[in-house]
Structure formats: structure tokens, C-alpha cells
Amino acid sequence: MTPDPNLFELLSRMYRNETQIKLLNTYRGLPISYDAKISLVNETEVHVTSNKMQIACLYHQRETFIQNEKLPFTIRSQVMSLNLAKEDAALSDFEVAENNIGKRMNIRVEPEGILIGVIQFKGYPTKVIAPIFDISIYGVSVHIEDFLFPARICQPGSEISMTITIPESAIQKPKKVLASPLADNKNNRSLVRSTLPLSSDRNIEINAWGKILAVRPEPSQSRYRVGIKLYIKDQERMLVSQFISLRQAEIIRDLRILSDELYNRKK
Numbered sequence: 001m002t003p004d005p006n007l008f009e010l011l012s013r014m015y016r017n018e019t020q021i022k023l024l025n026t027y028r029g030l031p032i033s034y035d036a037k038i039s040l041v042n043e044t045e046v047h048v049t050s051n052k053m054q055i056a057c058l059y060h061q062r063e064t065f066i067q068n069e070k071l072p073f074t075i076r077s078q079v080m081s082l083n084l085a086k087e088d089a090a091l092s093d094f095e096v097a098e099n100n101i102g103k104r105m106n107i108r109v110e111p112e113g114i115l116i117g118v119i120q121f122k123g124y125p126t127k128v129i130a131p132i133f134d135i136s137i138y139g140v141s142v143h144i145e146d147f148l149f150p151a152r153i154c155q156p157g158s159e160i161s162m163t164i165t166i167p168e169s170a171i172q173k174p175k176k177v178l179a180s181p182l183a184d185n186k187n188n189r190s191l192v193r194s195t196l197p198l199s200s201d202r203n204i205e206i207n208a209w210g211k212i213l214a215v216r217p218e219p220s221q222s223r224y225r226v227g228i229k230l231y232i233k234d235q236e237r238m239l240v241s242q243f244i245s246l247r248q249a250e251i252i253r254d255l256r257i258l259s260d261e262l263y264n265r266k267k
Contacts, residue, residue, distance in 0.1 A: 007075055007094040007095070007096070008046070008094060010071075010075075011038065011041065011046045011066070011075070011094070012041045012046075014038055014068070015038040015040075015041045015046070018037075019038070019068060019070075020035055020036070020037060020068075021035070021036050021037075021038065021048070021066050021067065021068050022034065022035055022036060022066075022067045022068065023036045023048065023050055023054050023057075023058075023064045023065065023066060023067075024064065024065040024066075024067055024074070025054065025057035025058065025060075025061050025063075025064050025065070026057075026061070027057050027060065027061075027251060027254075027255050028109065028110040028112075028251045028254070029108050029109045029110035029134040029251075030107065030108070030109055030248060030251045030252070031107075032053065032054060032057050032255065033054075033067075034050050034051035034053065034054040035050065035051070036048045036049065036050035036051075036054065036066075037049050037050070039088060044092055045080055045090045045091060045092045046077070046090075046091045046092070046094075047088055047089065047090050047091070048088070048089050048091060049086070049087050049088050049089075050087065050089070052087060052259050052262075052263055053255055053256065053259045055082065055084070055087055055089060055259070055262075056255060056258045056259035056262055057255070058079045058082060058089050059079075059082055059258075059262060060258065061079075062078065062079050063076065063077065063078050063079060064076075064077055064079065064089070064091065065077075065097055066091075073096045073097065073099075074096075074097040075094050075095070075096065075097065076094070076095050076096070076097040077091040077092065077093060077094050077095075078091065078092055078093040079091060080092050080093075084262055084263060084265065106136040106137060106138050106139075107136060107244060107248060108134045108135065108136040108139075109134060109135060109136075109244050109247040109248055109251060110133065110134045110247075110251075111132060111134075111135065111247065112247070112250070114131055115131070115132040115135070115164070115165075115166065116129060116130070116131060116132065116164070116165055117129075117130050117131075117132050117140060117142050117162050117163065117164045118130075118162065118163045118165075119142070119160050119161075119162050119228075120160060120161045120162070121150060121153045121154065121158060121159075121160050122153075122158065122159040122160065122161075123153065124150055124153050126150075128144060128148055128150065129148070130142035130143060130144045130148075130226070131143050132164065133225065135164075135240070135243075135244065136244065137232070137237050137240050137241050137244065138229065138230060139210070139213070139227065139228055139229045139230050140162075140164070140227075140228050140230060141225055141226065141227045141228070142225070142226050142228065143218075143221075143223045143224070143225055143226075144223060144224045144226055145222065145223050146222045146223060146224070149223075149224050154212060154215060154224070154226060155212060155215065156212050156213060156214060156215065157211060157212060158211065158212040159209070159210075159211055160209065160210055160211070160212065160228065161207070161208070161209045161210075162207075162208050162209070162210060162228065162230065163205055163206065163207050163208075164205070164206040164208070164240075165203045165204070165205055165206075166203065166204045166205075166206060166239070166240075166243055167202075167203055167204075168202045168203065168204050170243060170246070171204065171239060171242050171243050171246065204239060206232060206236045206239060206240060207232075207233075207236065208230040208231055208232040208233075208236070209230070209231055210228050210229050210230040210231055211228070211229050212226060212227070212228055213227040213228060213229050214226070214227040215227075
């Protein structure tokens with residue numbers, strides 16, 4: 001792809017002015033953002049240096065978002081190459097990102113393993129079972145398979161009630177992290193795997209009501225991704241917050257392991 005000449009010139013000017021930027025990525029749903037410096041601009045690429053955990057995110061995600069308080073928008077870019085010895089990434093294929101990038105105010109994490117939500121649409125007789133893709137204390141996004149998707153009633157604004165089942169052990173016990181996240185990484189893009197108990201002696205049910213915010217088809221996966229705003233009672237919200245806090249700590253540990261293993265390769 002030919003770089004957008006306007007965005008490329010904008011980044012070139014920021015380089016000449018030694019303007020500091022921030023890079024934004026997500027790792028398992030958790031936003032990761034550190035300061036970065038534009039270290040070099042050539043004919044087609046912009047090189048940046050940043051914190052090694054941010055560089056590990058670039059390795060994992062193969063893209064990043066460039067932000068600066070003086071920019072009227074966020075710039076999306078593709079990672080063309082990485083130089084771990086110099087903590088350097090070459091970026092290209094710049095485009096203006098969607099308006100909602102980086103504007104989420106609540107921590108949102110991806111569960112490890114399967115976390116199930118059961119959705120009851122208002123006026124729809126059948127409950128829909130939907131794996132949860134990510135969760136915050138104010139909402140979730142779920143996947144609904146094509147053959148289960150109630151297209152007529154699952155629209156933005158539709159009212160629902162929802163039950164989320166969380167293993168008690170996922171709230172009360174620390175989760176183990178495997179020590180070799182890159183062991184089977186044939187494509188240099190493997191995820192760090194960690195273990196979340198999928199069952200326990202007792203499950204905790206979180207009951208909520210809410211509204212559909214967004215519906216996005218994912219035809220390659222034969223499913224829809226549905227964003228839902230949830231209203232949860234305070235006591236149950238505390239349990240969700242505890243789950244998110246533990247999951248957040250695990251994701252950060254996983255990212256640190258990925259970062260350490262990547263950088264051990266340069267030694």
C-alpha cells in the first residue's frame with residue numbers, strides 16, 4: 001500500500017520537530033500505551049522507539065495506533081519490521097483510525113478460557129447462549145453464531161437481560177502462567193497461554209439488564225459480535241470488578257513474559 005502522503009508528511013514534520021508521541025495497542029483486551037519517539041523517517045517508513053512492553057505488543061498485534069494531544073485524530077499504522085536490539089519498529093500504511101479508538105474509559109479484558117453469557121431478548125421466547133469476548137464493569141461484547149443470531153430483534157437499542165456465570169475460583173484464586181509463551185510460535189505471533197479454571201465447586205451468577213449498543217457481522221467466523229451495555233447491581237458489580245482486576249494482573253504478567261522472552265533473543 002502506498003503511504004498516505006498527508007499523514008506521512010505530518011509524521012515527518014513531527015520527527016523534525018522532535019515531537020513525542022504515544023503508541024496505543026491492546027493486549028487481550030487491555031489497553032497498553034507508552035511514550036514513543038520518532039527516530040527516523042525514510043521514503044516509505046517511519047521508525048519509532050518505545051518501551052519494550054509496547055514493542056512486544058507491536059510484535060503480537062502487527063499494528064499500532066499513533067496519538068498526540070495536538071493531533072485531531074489517531075493514526076493507524078502497520079508494523080513492517082522490528083529491530084529488538086534497538087527497540088525500534090518500522091511503521092507504514094498510515095490511515096486515520098476510527099473515532100472511538102482509545103476513548104474507552106473503563107478497563108476491558110478478554111477472559112481466558114470460556115466465559116458464557118445467557119441472553120434473554122425482550123419479546124423473544126428463546127434464550128441465546130453467547131461466549132463473552134471481553135468484559136468491563138459496564139458492558140460486554142459477545143459472539144453469537146449465525147444459526148443462533150436473532151436478526152429481527154438483535155439491533156442497537158434492543159433491551160435484554162443477561163446472566164454471566166463466573167467460576168468462584170476465577171475471582172478468589174491467583175491464576176498460573178506458563179513460562180514459555182514463544183515455545184510453539186511458528187509465525188512469530190503466538191499468544192501467551194495461561195490457565196483459568198473452567199469449573200469449580202461453585203459458580204457465581206451475575207444477573208444484569210442492558211441494551212444492545214452495536215452489532216457487527218464476522219462472516220469469516222460465521223458469527224456476529226455484539227456489544228452490550230450492562231446495568232449491574234452494586235454487589236455483583238464488585239465481583240465483576242474483582243474478576244477484571246485479577247485478569248488484568250494476569251494479562252500484564254503475560255505481556256511481561258512475552259517481552260522478556262523476545263528481548264532474551266537479542267542477547
